[in-house]
Amino acid sequence: MITTDQTVRIFLDFFRERGHERTQGESLVPSPGDPVLFTTSGMHPLTPYLLGRPHPLGRRLTGLQRCLRTTDLDEVGDDTHLTVFEMLGSWSLGDYGGPQSLRWGIELLRDGFGIDPGRIHGTVFGGDDQVGPDLESWRTWDELGLPVEPTTDENWWSNGPIGLCGPDSEIFVWTGDETPRGTPTSDDRWVEVWNHVLMRYLRHPDGSLEPVRRRSVDTGLGLERLLRILQNTPSVFEIDVFQPWLTTLPRIWGPLEEPSLRVLSDHLRSSIVVLGDGVRPSPSGRGHILRRLIRRSLTTLWRDDPTRTLSDLPVELIDHTLQHFRQSVRPLEVRTILLDEERGFGRILQRGRKVLSHRRFTRPLTDEDYHYLHDTHGLPRDLVVYLTTESGLG
Ligand code: SER
Numbered sequence: 001m002i003t004t005d006q007t008v009r010i011f012l013d014f015f016r017e018r019g020h021e022r023t024q025g026e027s028l029v030p031s032p033g034d035p036v037l038f039t040t041s042g043m044h045p046l047t048p049y050l051l052g053r054p055h056p057l058g059r060r061l062t063g064l065q066r067c068l069r070t071t072d073l074d075e076v077g078d079d080t081h082l083t084v085f086e087m088l089g090s091w092s093l094g095d096y097g098g099p100q101s102l103r104w105g106i107e108l109l110r111d112g113f114g115i116d117p118g119r120i121h122g123t124v125f126g127g128d129d130q131v132g133p134d135l136e137s138w139r140t141w142d143e144l145g146l147p148v149e150p151t152t153d154e155n156w157w158s159n160g161p162i163g164l165c166g167p168d169s170e171i172f173v174w175t176g177d178e179t180p181r182g183t184p185t186s187d188d189r190w191v192e193v194w195n196h197v198l199m200r201y202l203r204h205p206d207g208s209l210e211p212v213r214r215r216s217v218d219t220g221l222g223l224e225r226l227l228r229i230l231q232n233t234p235s236v237f238e239i240d241v242f243q244p245w246l247t248t249l250p251r252i253w254g255p256l257e258e259p260s261l262r263v264l265s266d267h268l269r270s271s272i273v274v275l276g277d278g279v280r281p282s283p284s285g286r287g288h289i290l291r292r293l294i295r296r297s298l299t300t301l302w303r304d305d306p307t308r309t310l311s312d313l314p315v316e317l318i319d320h321t322l323q324h325f326r327q328s329v330r331p332l333e334v335r336t337i338l339l340d341e342e343r344g345f346g347r348i349l350q351r352g353r354k355v356l357s358h359r360r361f362t363r364p365l366t367d368e369d370y371h372y373l374h375d376t377h378g379l380p381r382d383l384v385v386y387l388t389t390e391s392g393l394g
Contacts, residue, residue: 126150
């Protein structure tokens with residue numbers, strides 16, 4: 001069975017053989033001056049170069065980037081979403097165009113990773129009232145002999161309401177047991193693995209689009225999603241890098257329901273990686289996101305058994321994660337911070353229970369109650385909901 005490390009090597013070698021230099025993007029924390037809290041995609045560190053600045057490594061690049069997305073937090077626990085994930089990427093900075101990128105993409109999936117082309121489906125930008133259909137990519141899919149579906153919103157990539165954007169063509173792989181059927185928009189067993197974006201426009205605040213001077217191609221391939229397909233697992237949580245989590249957590253904390261096991265594996269692993277990149281828990285910014293991840297792990301853990309504790313988390317598991325992400329922070333330091341957070345959160349919950357035991361709160365809570373609890377006692381709504389559910393009041 002192909003491993004995560006082998007997959008990364010095959011990808012990077014494929015593009016290096018085709019003249020791409022490897023970028024050094026690694027940390028989740030963007031460089032100083034970048035207003036974004038965390039790196040959310042492989043292309044993020046390359047934004048200035050996609051906007052036209054010459055890159056010191058040239059016009060063909062490839063790389064592996066760890067990313068963090070909190071927009072998907074509520075989806076964590078399904079078969080495909082993770083908080084921290086890795087993205088493989090290839091970039092043409094004003095060099096080759098979209099058709100070449102798609103052709104190499106299909107070649108790599110088929111010949112490099114052995115994916116049957118009968119399980120591949122494309123999507124392409126079908127046009128809207130501002131930009132016409134992406135006929136060039138459409139034609140490429142036809143020439144490759146692969147099915148393609150046009151969409152509008154799903155095939156327009158942007159990083160927010162303004163800035164770089166453009167049409168994209170996405171590669172989907174069939175994950176069902178039977179013969180592939182339907183299309184990516186009609187059957188969710190088609191899983192998107194690789195996005196090829198034609199970075200062609202800058203969107204202005206008034207919604208207008210200005211063509212960029214130098215057209216680039218930006219691709220991002222979700223590593224864990226690809227591994228799920230290559231290792232033929234029911235979800236991303238059973239791939240090799242999650243195996244130590246799946247075996248260790250039930251051993252230390254007893255049987256865990258599948259959704260809890262997934263949330264714990266994802267959030268604890270993500271917390272370790274964020275700590276490994278130097279972020280520390282705090283009331284705002286990056287530290288707040290980290291704190292939310294740790295607290296969500298703790299409420300999940302304590303829902304069934306309040307005696308469970310992060311001090312049972314083996315240091316080897318922390319070390320395994322730090323090593324995978326090539327982080328040099330000491331595992332014991334990470335463990336100490338996790339335990340400090342656990343103690344602090346335990347104290348807040350204790351205080352919250354005391355406040356909520358007041359007669360005023362023994363009836364269903366109103367919005368006014370929630371505001372009061374937040375403003376006067378520093379108890380956020382989700383915590384109050386947790387506490388009232390825990391005591392059977394909610
Ligand atoms: N920008 C694209 C994405 O985030 C590909 O890197 O999906």
